[in-house]
Amino acid sequence: MSLSDIRRQYSNAHLTEQELTGHPIALFRKWLDDAIQSDSPDPTAMTVATVDPSGQPSQRIVLLKDVSEDGFLFYTNLGSRKAQELSQNNKISLHFPWFFMERQVRVCGTAHKLPTTENAKYFFSRPKDSQLAAYASRQSQPIATRELLMTQFKQLKDKFANKALPVPDFWGGFRVEPHQIEFWQGGEDRLHDRFEYNKTADGNWTTQRLMP
Known part of the structure; x- marks a missing residue:
């Protein structure tokens, strides 16, 4: 089968003007709750897009x-590429790919x-091993082998077996403070429902329907 032949209908739901909320976070919370209740894996997973000095996005x-x-909170190593x-x-930019519900949310902000x-x-609040992993990994930096990473992790685990780690x-x-949030609901025959919230200078939000 050719990749161009792979397609399906989106027919789970519609998003109407009546379902929109005054603040986009209220609608986002509802959709997030729906994703969590669906029991699908990683409902809080999101794509984070940043740009390097040359203009190359990652x-x-x-x-x-x-x-x-x-806004939206996430944590990372401050030496990582994104940081x-x-x-x-x-x-x-953030993107929540809830394709299992035929939904997406796109966020632009600072x-x-x-x-x-x-x-x-x-x-x-993190498990001890997750704390140790933060110390063991210089995120985004090259490393010769996985075995070296695991050795560093074990050494730290032994060192801090009976004591707390300091905050790194x-x-x-x-x-992420948003100024634009788009909600996308898949529709039949690619006639999707898309609504975009934009923050105004006075801190309020306006909405507009976008063509699919």
């Missing part, structure tokens, strides 16, 4: 760790580092 999957009207790119250009107190609170200064979170 993407990776991370997990959403909190959301409020202030380094955000330090030079904090414009960012990323801001979280304060040390918030980083510490979340770091110590090379690790932390970002809050």
Whole structure:
């Protein structure tokens, strides 16, 4: 079968004007809850897109760790490619690919580092082995073999077997403050429902329907 022949109808639902909320986070929370209740794997997974100084974009999957009207939270090694790119250009895009519900959400905004107190609170909420992994891996840096990584992890595990790790200064979170959020609901014959929220200068949100 040719790749161009692979297609299916999207017929689960529609998104109407009546379902829109005054603030896009309210609708996002509803869709996120639907994704979580669906029991599909990784409902909080999102694509994070950043841009390097030459204008080359890059993407990776991370997990959403909190959301409020202030924005979307995720955590990473501050030496990682995404963190380094955000330090030079904090414009960012997020994408939630809930294809199993025939839905997508696209977010455009700016990323801001979280304060040390918030980083510490979340770091110590993680399982001990996840804390150790943050120390063992210099994220995005080359390494000769996986065995070397596992050796570093085991050495740290032995060293901190009976004591707490300090909060790493090379690790932390970002809050993505959105200025545009699009909701996409698949429709039959590719006549999808798309609504875009845009934040105005006074902090309010406007909506418009987009053609599919």
